[in-house]
Amino acid sequence: MQRLFGTNGVRGITNDSMSSELALKLGKAIGSYFEGNIIIATDTRTSNEMLKNAVISGLISTGCNVFDAKIAPSPALQYYVKHSDADAGVIITASHNPPEFNGIKVVDEDGVELSRNKEKEIEKIYFNERFKKAGWNELGKVYDIDILDFYIEGVLSLANTEKIKEGQFKVVLDCGNGAACYTMPYLVSQVADVISLNAQPDGNFPGRQPEPTPENIKDLMKTVKATGADLGIAYDGDADRAIFVDENGEFVYGDKSLAIIAGYKVEKKRGKVVTPVSTSSCVEDYVKTKGGEIVYTKVGAPIVARKMLEINAVFGGEENGGLIFPEHQYCRDGGMASIAMLELMAEKGKKLSELVKEVPSYYLIKTKVKCENNKEIMERLKNKVEGEKIDYTDGIKVYSKDGWVLMRPSGTEPIIRIYAEGKDEKTARRIADRYKKLIEKELGRD
Numbered sequence: 001m002q003r004l005f006g007t008n009g010v011r012g013i014t015n016d017s018m019s020s021e022l023a024l025k026l027g028k029a030i031g032s033y034f035e036g037n038i039i040i041a042t043d044t045r046t047s048n049e050m051l052k053n054a055v056i057s058g059l060i061s062t063g064c065n066v067f068d069a070k071i072a073p074s075p076a077l078q079y080y081v082k083h084s085d086a087d088a089g090v091i092i093t094a095s096h097n098p099p100e101f102n103g104i105k106v107v108d109e110d111g112v113e114l115s116r117n118k119e120k121e122i123e124k125i126y127f128n129e130r131f132k133k134a135g136w137n138e139l140g141k142v143y144d145i146d147i148l149d150f151y152i153e154g155v156l157s158l159a160n161t162e163k164i165k166e167g168q169f170k171v172v173l174d175c176g177n178g179a180a181c182y183t184m185p186y187l188v189s190q191v192a193d194v195i196s197l198n199a200q201p202d203g204n205f206p207g208r209q210p211e212p213t214p215e216n217i218k219d220l221m222k223t224v225k226a227t228g229a230d231l232g233i234a235y236d237g238d239a240d241r242a243i244f245v246d247e248n249g250e251f252v253y254g255d256k257s258l259a260i261i262a263g264y265k266v267e268k269k270r271g272k273v274v275t276p277v278s279t280s281s282c283v284e285d286y287v288k289t290k291g292g293e294i295v296y297t298k299v300g301a302p303i304v305a306r307k308m309l310e311i312n313a314v315f316g317g318e319e320n321g322g323l324i325f326p327e328h329q330y331c332r333d334g335g336m337a338s339i340a341m342l343e344l345m346a347e348k349g350k351k352l353s354e355l356v357k358e359v360p361s362y363y364l365i366k367t368k369v370k371c372e373n374n375k376e377i378m379e380r381l382k383n384k385v386e387g388e389k390i391d392y393t394d395g396i397k398v399y400s401k402d403g404w405v406l407m408r409p410s411g412t413e414p415i416i417r418i419y420a421e422g423k424d425e426k427t428a429r430r431i432a433d434r435y436k437k438l439i440e441k442e443l444g445r446d
């Protein structure tokens with residue numbers, strides 16, 4: 001059976017692997033599967049109108065009614081789907097990818113990204129072209145809706161904002177010309193003084209590329225320092241991820257902010273924190289000192305979210321700035337992350353740089369080995385590895401005295417990814433090299 005959905009929905013390059021024909025057919029397949037009311041939203045990309053209209057056309061041809069929320073962050077759409085009686089949601093976004101990309105993501109009626117089983121059902125309809133056809137008098141209707149205030153109010157209703165004094169914080173927001181423009185300045189200005197960068201929606205992304213990396217958010221780092229702000233926050237294209245900058249203008253890596261907020265959450269309510277096996281040990285170490293427990297999953301935000309639901313976790317997230325707050329919803333949520341960080345800083349009376357220092361530091365190296373039959377090689381490696389502890393949650397993770405390595409076959413490319421972590425760069429490099437050689441030996445390349 002052919003596969004259409006990747007780890008983050010269907011992604012591709014506009015008018016190439018992501019075409020209006022694909023969007024139309026996928027709209028028909030989604031509509032045939034759900035047969036109900038569907039809410040749709042987009043980020044700010046130039047190809048959104050083309051793809052959204054094609055998806056809507058497909059949906060209404062099957063008899064589904066469509067509620068068009070226009071441009072909105074993914075978490076705003078997911079929150080609305082969860083609380084309304086809609087049967088599903090569709091988001092047109094390529095998240096952090098460059099401007100020429102776009103994608104189609106489907107969320108279930110509970111607002112959580114679709115499970116793999118349901119994706120398979122939709123793929124089956126898509127590839128067999130078994131589309132439902134509504135009669136001329138049964139076609140779906142399209143309605144406009146506004147979901148943004150509902151999301152902003154939802155986030156604020158859960159925040160302990162009374163701890164934040166008026167005028168206490170100055171925050172610089174980098175909306176990256178993405179969906180964040182429509183909510184984040186309005187949300188954060190309810191609790192802090194806000195300076196906004198790149199807050200004009202623009203699918204050409206003139207301010208910066210959509211992924212909040214240290215290279216892409218240099219302007220934010222400079223502005224935080226120059227304005228004497230307490231915090232900087234940068235969002236990706238669909239505003240489900242939030243990356244922080246401390247009061248000195250220093251980039252705070254996503255594993256550190258994940259650890260800080262996870263530690264705060266387990267202090268409040270003892271319990272489990274869910275994160276993928278690829279996450280730095282700094283999160284586990286820090287969460288343990290606060291009395292919490294870590295549960296590891298395979299890589300992928302929807303997998304983390306579904307595991308959190310299953311075990312009733314208190315918090316979860318990924319090292320890329322995707323944080324999941326179960327009291328709000330089971331998906332990555334840039335708005336919740338922003339308010340939670342301010343709430344935490346107010347309660348602790350600490351600057352972000354001080355909070356970062358409390359989290360242990362490790363060095364992580366990501367590399368890869370080219371390998372055609374990557375899944376078969378991974379099977380063979382299972383008998384070749386030795387360590388203090390071996391974890392098969394996703395690929396093979398081997399813990400040694402001075403760190404760990406994770407080897408995973410890519411699902412889409414002929415490669416094996418290697419993540420190696422140690423106390424310092426030298427150790428991490430030694431671990432990475434050792435396992436790279438082991439894989440190459442297995443490939444007969446030594």
Ligand code: MG
Nearest residue numbers: 095236238240
């Ligand atoms: Mg995203």
